[in-house]
Amino acid sequence: MITGFLSYGFIQNALLASLMGSITAGVIGTYIVARRMVFITGGITHASFGGLGLGYFIGINPLIGAAVFGLLSGLGVEYLSKYHKIREDSVIAMIWSFGMAIGIIFIYLTPGYAPNLMSYLFGNILSVSSGDLWTMAGLMLVVLVLFVPFFRLIQYITFDEDFARTSRIPVTLFKYLLIGLVSLTAVLYIRIAGIILVLSLLTIPQNSALLFSNNLRKIIFLSIIFGFTGSVSGLIFSYTLNIPSGASIIFSLIILYLLASIIRTLSVSRRKNLADRH
């Protein structure tokens, strides 16, 4: 069965997409989770839906519209967060719902072909084209080029921004670069993974990883492993049970998280027992 499974070109593409997606999401998601930006990311992802609708309406590649909306909302929230008078979470909720609303309006107004909204919520990793794969590879490369040499710097900025500023480091530049990458990751993955799966890939593997380590580097590696394992097992469930791939991947990621929690709890109580005996 597995060889049959692997012989399909679209499955091979999906596996490759899962691997690159897990790597990119492992890095970016760890940043998002560590900096507690999950809600902002949710806002960006949903706001980009407005750009998607606009893209359909004016007849350009919807992904370009989505990228513009995603980047603008990400950079906008980062800019506004400098002012403490602004209630950041409220602003995010407004951007979130406004983006969805204009997306729906434009798609409704677009004559003729109406895209299936469900496919943007849960995506369809089985329809990944080779063009999508190249885009994903490009994004992964950009993420790695920023994170590999500047890993420590990013870690310190994220942990204690003011202290990093006192070392006269271009903190603001890095924060904008990073929120830009977060936005691009979220948006580029919408077509492949859908809005909901993007958020899952960016948070669930990272939280599984956090159960086992306080070292950001290890958390990234573990996230990639959890993300890829979840994606592949989700694809297999999707194939064998004939259920939608996006939903089954999310399901697998959550099951992995629960398993990880159980293992973690057991190993902690076992260590405690051993310590008590001595």
Add this chain to the structure above:
Amino acid sequence: MESLIELREVSFGYAEEKVIDGVNLIIRPSDFIGMIGPNGGGKSTIIKIIMGLLVPWSGTITFPPDINIGYLPQYQEFDSRFPISVEEVVLSGLLKKGRIAARVKRPDREKAARVLNLVGMQAYARRSIGELSGGQMQRVFIGRALISDPDLLILDEPVTYVDNRFEQELYQLLEAINRSTAILLVSHDVGQIVSSVRTIACVNRHLHYHPSNKITEEILASYNCPIDLITHGHVPHRVLPTHPQ
């Protein structure tokens, strides 16, 4: 003697209100300055201006371009659940402009171990910062300020959260460090610091520099810097000589 940092007629405020006004301060390489003054008097504001976190409304601040300042902020505004080990926090004190892509090398880790030893936290190097008590965290952040062998060490309320014993250790440590490093020590509780420091800067909107650590409530009052000179030790006592009546 050459100065490390010079503030000239520096003013700053929030919204419409001036918090500090016409502040002059020169810090020299062997100084040990105690900065005292009431809460809200502008002590931390001056520190943040020196550290480049705030831009003064007017006035100038000069320092050599390659100056290395070790800094302990007053409030630890960080996420205590951030996944980072104690050793990494201390190593972050080595972060400097110009070596932002640098990798941590073995001598850096040895240095971190030495500094953790100085602040009595060597046993906690691998622990998450969030697992520590407030006093332990403060020691780690003091370690972060020390690791780069700074030319100037600025400590904003360093003994907040820490217990009495470490407080005494810290003052001994600072006296040793002061042989090679200038120190600016900020406290709203003057009794604690006055015996360690050499000179005193009283900050209450204005800055009055007092070139010795012999100070009285009368002098403080004349500086418009009303501070209680009674310590909060086991038995309240006056640490400074009173003037003859």
